[in-house]
Amino acid sequence: DAKTTQPPSMDCAEGRAANLPCNHSTISGNEYVYWYRQIHSQGPQYIIHGLKNNETNEMASLIITEDRKSSTLILPHATLRDTAVYYCIVRVPRGGAGSYQLTFGKGTKLSVIP
Amino acid sequence: NAGVTQTPKFQVLKTGQSMTLQCAQDMNHNSMYWYRQDPGMGLRLIYYSASEGTTDKGEVPNGYNVSRLNKREFSLRLESAAPSQTSVYFCASLGGGVLQPQHFGDGTRLSIL
Numbered sequence: 446d447a448k449t450t451q452p453p454s455m456d457c458a459e460g461r462a463a464n465l466p467c468n469h470s471t472i473s474g475n476e477y478v479y480w481y482r483q484i485h486s487q488g489p490q491y492i493i494h495g496l497k498n499n500e501t502n503e504m505a506s507l508i509i510t511e512d513r514k515s516s517t518l519i520l521p522h523a524t525l526r527d528t529a530v531y532y533c534i535v536r537v538p539r540g541g542a543g544s545y546q547l548t549f550g551k552g553t554k555l556s557v558i559p
Numbered sequence: 560n561a562g563v564t565q566t567p568k569f570q571v572l573k574t575g576q577s578m579t580l581q582c583a584q585d586m587n588h589n590s591m592y593w594y595r596q597d598p599g600m601g602l603r604l605i606y607y608s609a610s611e612g613t614t615d616k617g618e619v620p621n622g623y624n625v626s627r628l629n630k631r632e633f634s635l636r637l638e639s640a641a642p643s644q645t646s647v648y649f650c651a652s653l654g655g656g657v658l659q660p661q662h663f664g665d666g667t668r669l670s671i672l
Contacts, residue, residue, distance in 0.1 A: 477658065486647065486666065486668075487665055487666070488563070488649050488651075488664050488665045489602065489651075489661075489663045490663070491660035491661070491662070494658065494660065532601065547592075547602075547604075547661055548604075549594075549601030549602040549603070550601045551599070551600065551601050552601060
């Protein structure tokens with residue numbers, strides 16, 4: 446299983462872009478990178494995922510390096526509500542088609558500062 | 560649209576008591592999961608069910624049993640609770656399509672004295 450490495454914590458000023466890095470140097474060619482976040486004690490919330498191209502949705506952008514060994518989640522204009530733990534996960538197929546295990550590490554605790 | 564609903568939200572047990580945590584999803588998802596999260600840690604998979612009628616062990620299954628009652632419901636049972644099982648328990652579901660994300664409930668906070 447591909448492992449991920451994230452910094453334990455980061456600060457970001459409100460209104461600025463938050464750039465959260467993730468290393469996944471052993472990722473396989475067919476594994477996707479997923480990002481989730483967990484606000485306080487709520488359940489994890491899906492943000493975005495990608496394979497090798499950059500992706501953007503209403504919440505964030507995902508930049509994956511050409512060699513796929515690392516990625517960066519970008520929150521373009523961070524707000525106080527974005528304070529959370531952010532998890533970078535490499536998706537490993539398990540349990541047959543359509544059933545995938547998510548392996549959560551400790552993530553990055555992002556603090557958005559007023 | 561409720562998504563994934565977990566009950567109860569909070570529970571305190573004494574060592575040795577039994578309890579069942581309930582999870583239901585209304586998204587017609589095939590796969591369901593139970594995770595636990597200890598303070599300062601990421602989530603760890605306890606059991607999962609790839610489809611109705613099947614269950615399988617995850618990373619930390621000892622001390623737990625599960626039942627996939629039907630497509631909507633997936634329960635987690637502690638037969639004889641131990642203080643080491645004090646944790647926050649999350650249920651998740653996954654729909655069809657290999658790229659679909661897992662959807663999580665808001666958790667059950669369980670304390671065992």
